[in-house]
Amino acid sequence: MAVYTEISDDELARFIRSYNLGSLLSCKGIAEGVENTNYLVHTTKGAFILTLYEKRVDPKDLPFFLGLMEHLSARGVTCPLPVRDSEGRVLNELAGRHAALVTFLEGMWPTHPKAEHCLELGKALARMHIAGAGFALHRANALGLSGWRPLFERFSPRAAEILPELKTLIADELSFLEKSWPADLPQGVIHADLFPDNVFFIDDKLSGLIDFYFACDDALAYDIAVSINAWCFEPDCEFNAGKGRALLEGYNSVRPLTDAERKAFPTLARGAAMRFLLTRSYDWLNTPKDALVARKDPIDYVRRLRFHQTVRSIEDYGFELAR
Ligand SMILES: Nc1ncnc2c1ncn2[C@@H]1O[C@H](COP(=O)(O)OP(=O)(O)OP(=O)(O)O)[C@@H](O)[C@H]1O
Numbered sequence: 336m337a338v339y340t341e342i343s344d345d346e347l348a349r350f351i352r353s354y355n356l357g358s359l360l361s362c363k364g365i366a367e368g369v370e371n372t373n374y375l376v377h378t379t380k381g382a383f384i385l386t387l388y389e390k391r392v393d394p395k396d397l398p399f400f401l402g403l404m405e406h407l408s409a410r411g412v413t414c415p416l417p418v419r420d421s422e423g424r425v426l427n428e429l430a431g432r433h434a435a436l437v438t439f440l441e442g443m444w445p446t447h448p449k450a451e452h453c454l455e456l457g458k459a460l461a462r463m464h465i466a467g468a469g470f471a472l473h474r475a476n477a478l479g480l481s482g483w484r485p486l487f488e489r490f491s492p493r494a495a496e497i498l499p500e501l502k503t504l505i506a507d508e509l510s511f512l513e514k515s516w517p518a519d520l521p522q523g524v525i526h527a528d529l530f531p532d533n534v535f536f537i538d539d540k541l542s543g544l545i546d547f548y549f550a551c552d553d554a555l556a557y558d559i560a561v562s563i564n565a566w567c568f569e570p571d572c573e574f575n576a577g578k579g580r581a582l583l584e585g586y587n588s589v590r591p592l593t594d595a596e597r598k599a600f601p602t603l604a605r606g607a608a609m610r611f612l613l614t615r616s617y618d619w620l621n622t623p624k625d626a627l628v629a630r631k632d633p634i635d636y637v638r639r640l641r642f643h644q645t646v647r648s649i650e651d652y653g654f655e656l657a658r
C-alpha cells in the first residue's frame with residue numbers, strides 16, 4: 336500500500352481548484368509504491384497523479400526532483416510532467432504534506448522483463464543521461480559510497496538476524512569498495528532506482544519512466560549497474576547474460592561507454608548491489624512485520640553481490656559491446 340495520508344473531500348476540492356484543471360471527477364488511492372502517498376485523480380482536463388511526500392523525502396530535494404522531470408520532459412524524455420497551479424507553483428501543501436500533481440503516464444510495467452524490454456530500457460536510460468546534461472540543479476547521492484558505511488552502522492548489530500555471515504560480508508565488501516571505487520568516470524544526473532516497476536511499456540514499446548525521487552548526480556555508468564541488477568537476474572538470482580547484453584547494447588548504441596566505464600563496470604555492479612542490500616536490510620529489520628508495505632528481500636542482493644564478486648572484467652558477463 337502507499338496511502339499513508341488520507342485527504343478529506345473538501346481539502347482535495349480546494350487543492351484541485353487552485354490548478355486550471357477543470358472539475359474534479361474522481362480520486363483513488365494507489366496501492367503500489369512504498370515511499371510516498373499517491374492518488375490517481377481525474378478531472379475534466381485529464382488524468383493526473385497526486386503525490387503527498389512522506390517522511391523519507393527531504394523537502395529541500397523536491398525542487399530538484401520536480402525540476403528534473405520538467406527538464407527531461409522538455410528534452411523528449413517521456414516522464415511525468417509536474418503541473419503548475421494558477422500561480423505557477425509546482426510544489427504545494429495538502430493534508431500537512433508537501434504535495435505535487437504530475438501528468439499520468441499510460442503503460443504497464445513488465446512483471447517478467449524480457450531481453451527486448453532490456454534493450455529498450457538501455458536506450459531510454461542513455462537518452463535520459465544525455466537529456467539530463469545542463470540541468471541547473473544539483474543533488475549529491477545520499478545513498479552513494481559515502482552514505483553506505485553510516486547506513487550499515489545503523490543496523491550492523493542486528494545483521495545476523497538476516498544471515499549469520501551478513502555483517503562480515505558487508506564489512507569486507509565496504510572495505511573493498513572504499514579502496515576501489517572509481518573517481519574519474521563521466522558524471523551526470525542519474526535516476527538511481529530504475530527498476531522494472533518504474534518503467535512503463537505499451538506492447539513491448541517503452542512508454543515512459545517514473546519515480547525520480549532518488550535521482551541525483553553521480554557516475555552515469557553506476558545507473559546502468561543499478562538497472563543490470565534490477566532487470567537481468569532471474570527470480571532464482573541467476574544472472575541472465577542475454578538480458579544483460581541487451582541492456583548494455585541498447586545503452587551503448589545511444590551513448591557509447593568509455594574505456595574507463597567498461598573497466599570499472601564490475602566494481603560499479605558490486606556497489607549497486609551493496610546500495611540495495613543496505614537499504615533492504617535496514618528496512619527488513621525496521622519495518623514492522625504487520626506493516627501494510629511489503630518488505631523487499633535483502634538476500635536477493637546478497638546473491639547479486641556474490642555473483643559480481645566473481646567477475647573480473649566486463650567481458651566476463653558475456654557482454655560484447657561495439658566500440
Ligand atoms: N505519472 C504516473 N503515471 C502513471 N502512474 C503512476 C505515475 N506515477 C506513479 N504512478 C503509479 O503509482 C505507483 C507508485 O508510484 P511511485 O513508484 O512513484 O511511488 P513511490 O511511493 O515513490 O514508490 P517506490 O519508490 O517504492 O517505487 C506506480 O507503481 C504507478 O502505478
Ligand SMILES: N[C@@H](CCO)C(=O)O
Nearest residue numbers: 369528530611615631
Ligand atoms: N527499488 C527499491 C525500492 C524502492 O526504492 C528496491 O527494490 O529495493
